[in-house]
Amino acid sequence: MSKFHSTVSRRDFMKGLGLAGAGLGAAAATAPVFHDLDELASSKTTHPLPWWVKEVDEPTVPIDWSILDYTQSADRYRNSSERGDQLLAARIQRRESNAIQGTPNSTQRDIALSDSIRVAQRSIDIADPDFEEVWLGYGKHHTAIYKGLISPYDAGPEQNLRTLQAAGHFFGTPQVGVIAIDDHFRKLSSREVPDDGLRYVVVCMVVQNHVVDKWGAETYKDGPGKGYPPDAHHIGGFKGYFNGPILSIQMNSFIKALGWRAEGRGSAYNVADGVMAGNTELTRTGMAGCPEHGISLRYMRCMKTDMPLAPTKPIDAGIFEFCKSCKTCALNCPPGSLSMETEPTWEGNVWEGKTINRPGVCKWPNDWSKCSGYGSPRDCGVCHASCPLNSTGSHYASIHKMVAATIATTPIFNGFLASMDRTFGYGKMLDGEEWWDRDLRTWPYDNIYGVGCGH
Ligand code: SF4
Numbered sequence: 422m423s424k425f426h427s428t429v430s431r432r433d434f435m436k437g438l439g440l441a442g443a444g445l446g447a448a449a450a451t452a453p454v455f456h457d458l459d460e461l462a463s464s465k466t467t468h469p470l471p472w473w474v475k476e477v478d479e480p481t482v483p484i485d486w487s488i489l490d491y492t493q494s495a496d497r498y499r500n501s502s503e504r505g506d507q508l509l510a511a512r513i514q515r516r517e518s519n520a521i522q523g524t525p526n527s528t529q530r531d532i533a534l535s536d537s538i539r540v541a542q543r544s545i546d547i548a549d550p551d552f553e554e555v556w557l558g559y560g561k562h563h564t565a566i567y568k569g570l571i572s573p574y575d576a577g578p579e580q581n582l583r584t585l586q587a588a589g590h591f592f593g594t595p596q597v598g599v600i601a602i603d604d605h606f607r608k609l610s611s612r613e614v615p616d617d618g619l620r621y622v623v624v625c626m627v628v629q630n631h632v633v634d635k636w637g638a639e640t641y642k643d644g645p646g647k648g649y650p651p652d653a654h655h656i657g658g659f660k661g662y663f664n665g666p667i668l669s670i671q672m673n674s675f676i677k678a679l680g681w682r683a684e685g686r687g688s689a690y691n692v693a694d695g696v697m698a699g700n701t702e703l704t705r706t707g708m709a710g711c712p713e714h715g716i717s718l719r720y721m722r723c724m725k726t727d728m729p730l731a732p733t734k735p736i737d738a739g740i741f742e743f744c745k746s747c748k749t750c751a752l753n754c755p756p757g758s759l760s761m762e763t764e765p766t767w768e769g770n771v772w773e774g775k776t777i778n779r780p781g782v783c784k785w786p787n788d789w790s791k792c793s794g795y796g797s798p799r800d801c802g803v804c805h806a807s808c809p810l811n812s813t814g815s816h817y818a819s820i821h822k823m824v825a826a827t828i829a830t831t832p833i834f835n836g837f838l839a840s841m842d843r844t845f846g847y848g849k850m851l852d853g854e855e856w857w858d859r860d861l862r863t864w865p866y867d868n869i870y871g872v873g874c875g876h
């Protein structure tokens with residue numbers, strides 16, 4: 422038995438908290454009653470609650486169940502439609518004046534941020550697939566910008582970019598980049614890019630939960646799934662696909678609420694867009710890798726706009742160089758479709774031994790006949806889960822922030838760092854059972870909007 426069991430009384434414990442005398446009496450009367458620390462430590466609740474919160478049989482608000490009757494309509498608390506119209510008109514008037522005058526915390530962009538969230542929520546809540554309609558319906562009635570009372574928000578390309586980055590972070594993306602639509606961009610698209618005045622592409626990175634990814638970092642050795650990774654690892658990707666449209670719809674609405682056009686929600690060439698916008702570098706897998714999240718990304722959500730924006734530059738975090746000596750993804754690839762060559766090549770991707778597409782980029786080709794023939798992407802993703810750069814600096818990564826800085830500065834340790842990751846097994850598969858019982862109050866790795874992405 423723990424020695425704490427018999428030596429710490431409730432009174433001593435309260436004293437330890439700095440509660441004495443009358444305070445002690447009052448606190449002791451209301452605080453959860455634990456007879457010793459063992460009882461405290463082992464106290465169980467049905468919710469994931471802090472230890473000082475106790476569960477009770479009835480809510481703390483007194484209720485007389487013999488009187489309470491919710492069938493007594495709540496309508497009596499609603500304004501008459503006449504009063505409701507008055508309040509709405511006054512609210513619109515107030516918002517318009519604030520937008521025109523630039524009232525602190527109610528400036529044009531503050532209001533745009535609020536409107537964009539509102540429109541996105543309504544679009545999703547009423548399951549209206551045509552959010553343009555929702556936006557127009559809302560915007561025409563509620564915003565000064567649609568009534569022509571103010572000009573589109575324009576604080577110059579750099580500040581406009583900063584505004585989108587700050588809003589995007591709030592919407593759920595850690596990184597917003599911008600590409601100018603020029604001849605180079607047009608070459609990245611298989612479809613003609615119309616000359617319609619939309620001069621920039623806003624590129625928003627959608628992060629994928631790297632912990633659940635690791636449920637699929639290896640293939641089963643035996644059993645019915647032999648040779649394949651577990652099904653559960655798909656949840657990280659699916660959650661990323663779920664988050665992406667919600668992110669887009671908010672960003673799209675925000676740009677419109679600022680008075681500019683915004684079109685598009687996704688991009689077929691999101692890897693190239695991420696690289697060109699400087700959100701990411703290309704990796705051996707053909708997927709995009711970023712300094713903080715490695716390849717634990719789902720995709721880039723992209724939209725075109727006429728808002729004047731400063732294009733962001735490509736980055737060098739040493740990722741492309743690191744891939745030369747790492748090869749972990751290729752070593753783990755079940756059908757061996759990823760290149761094991763150290764140096765990238767100007768040859769394009771391959772299908773049954775023949776180059777199939779996109780010459781002009783010096784990279785590591787993937788033999789898609791092997792990858793797709795194996796059943797990917799639906800049936801695999803081992804490469805995605807086993808990259809040592811995933812979520813740099815997190816508890817589950819071998820590459821800590823200091824090491825990431827080393828990779829970015831010099832390649833001489835790259836081979837050692839990659840083999841260290843494999844030796845210590847950071848890329849190994851995690852046991853999903855532990856995840857189901859995780860401490861929800863302290864677990865930092867879920868993609869909870871408004872909270873973060875596990876950093
Ligand atoms: S997804 Fe394709 S490239 Fe990646 S490990 Fe699986 S088969 Fe290999």
Ligand code: SF4
Binds near residue numbers: 743751
């Ligand atoms: S596993 Fe290694 S080689 Fe593959 S993408 Fe990640 S860093 Fe590059």
